[in-house]
Amino acid sequence: MKKELLIATSLAITVVILAYIATLGGGLGPLFSDLRPLAEVFLGTTLNPEKRFFTAMSPEGVTAIVWDYRGLDTLFETAVFYLAIIGAVAIYRDISEKVGFKGGGLGLSKIVKVVTKLLIPINIAIAISIALHGHLTPGGGFQAGAAMAVVPMILIVVFSRYFLLGLKLSKSLALAFRSIGLAGIALTVFLPIIMALLSGFNAYIMQNQVKANAPVGFPAYVGNVLISGSLILYNVFEFLAVTFGFSILFLLLSIEEDLVKEQMRGEVGEH
C-alpha cells in the first residue's frame, strides 16, 4: 500500500509539472469560449411564451432537450435498456426465485433494521418528488428511477430477499409494472397522431406543444400549474419502467448459488 501510494502521488506531481510546462507555452488552447449557435437556440426557446410555435414550455433546459427536442434519441435509449434487462432475464430463464423459503429471523442486526425502516420512506418520497418535478427543477425519469432503485437493494441486504417475496414483489410482478411504464411511454408517443387522425389535422410523432402546421398538442398549463405538456407524462412512466427494471436485476442476482446450481443441473457440464 505504501509503495502504490508513492507511485500514485508521483503520478499526480507529474501531471502538475506537465500542466505548468503547458501554461508557459500559452496553454492547451482557448479556455472555454462562447456558446455555439445551436445552444443559443435551445436556451432561447425552452420557455418563451412569445414564440408559441417553437417553445417547449419547460424552464428546465436539459429535460426539454431529452424529451422534446431530441425525443427519439431517448426513445431508443429506453429500448436499449429494455433489451439489456431481457438479456439478463434470458440468462436466468429456467431458474425460479420462489425456492428455498426459510423461516423468519434473517438479515442484519436489530439496530440496522430500525434505522433502515426510518430511511426507506424518506428515500421513496424523495424519488417521487424528483420524478414529478422533473420539468421545473433538475430531475426527471432516469434520476428518480436510479434514486428509487436503491430501495429494493437495501431491503434485500438488510432484511433478506424472503422479505421481498413476502411482500409479493416477485419477478413476474416487476416485469408487469415495467411493461405498464413502457406502454405508457408508447401511448404518449402516439397520442397526438391518434387525436389528429380523429379530427382531420396534421400531427407529428412525440409532439409536445402546438406547432405552425400541426395544431394538435398537449396543454402546457392545467389551471395555474405549469405541467409542460407531455414532459410530465414521460417522466412518470420512465420512473416506473426504470425502477422495476432494476428491481428485477437485484431479485435475480440475490438467489443463492446452491439453489441455482440444483435448478441448472441438467445444463452444466463437468469442469
Added chain:
Amino acid sequence: MEVTYLLLAIAMLFALIATYLAIVERNLVKAVVLSAVQSVAFTLALYLLRAPDIVLVYLPITVGIYPAAILFLIKKTEEVEEL
C-alpha cells in the same frame, strides 16, 4: 483566481490517485470501494461544471448500484485477483 478552477483541479487530482490505487489493488473488495471514492471526486467535479441533472443520475448509480452488483458477483465467485 477562480474558486471553480481550483476546486476542479483538486477534485481531478484526487480522482487520479484513487483510480491508480483501484486498478493496482489485488483484493477486489477494496478495489470496488476505491472506485466508489473516485466516483465521489467525479461528482464534485460534475457539480462544479454546472451539470445538476448529471449529478442526480451519477451518484446513485456509481456509489449505490455498481458496487452492490459487483459485490454480489464477488461473493459468488473469487475474491482475490491472481497476477
Added chain:
Amino acid sequence: MSTELDVFLANTALISLIAIIGVSLYGILARPNIIKKIIALTIFTDAANLLAILVGFRRPPSIPPVLLDLQPGPTEITRFVATAVDPLPQALVLTAIVIGMAVNLLIIFIALQLYRLYGTLDVRKVRRLRG
C-alpha cells in the same frame, strides 16, 4: 480576462482527466481478472463522459441551464442565454450514462454465467479450456 493561474488550473484538470483515461485503459488491457476489467471499464466510461461535459462549459460567472423565472420576459431570456452553460452535451451524456449502465449490468450477469460454466474468472485460463 483569465489569468495565468486560471489557465494553469484548467490545464491541470484536463491533463489529469487524460491520465485517468490512460490508467483505466491499462487496467482493461493488462489485468487478467474479469471483475477488475469491469471496474476499469466503468472508470473509463465515466472519464469519457466527463470530457464531453467539459466541452460545453462556459467561463465563470455562469449558471446551470435552468430558468428560474416561470413567466419570463425578453430581458430575462436574453440574460439567461448570455450566462448559461451549454445544455446539449449534458443531454447526450445522460443518454450515454444510461446505456453504459445497462451494458455493464448485462456484462456482470454474463461474467456470473461464465464462472458457473468454466469454474474460473481468469481470462488466461478460460482461453485454454474448450467448454
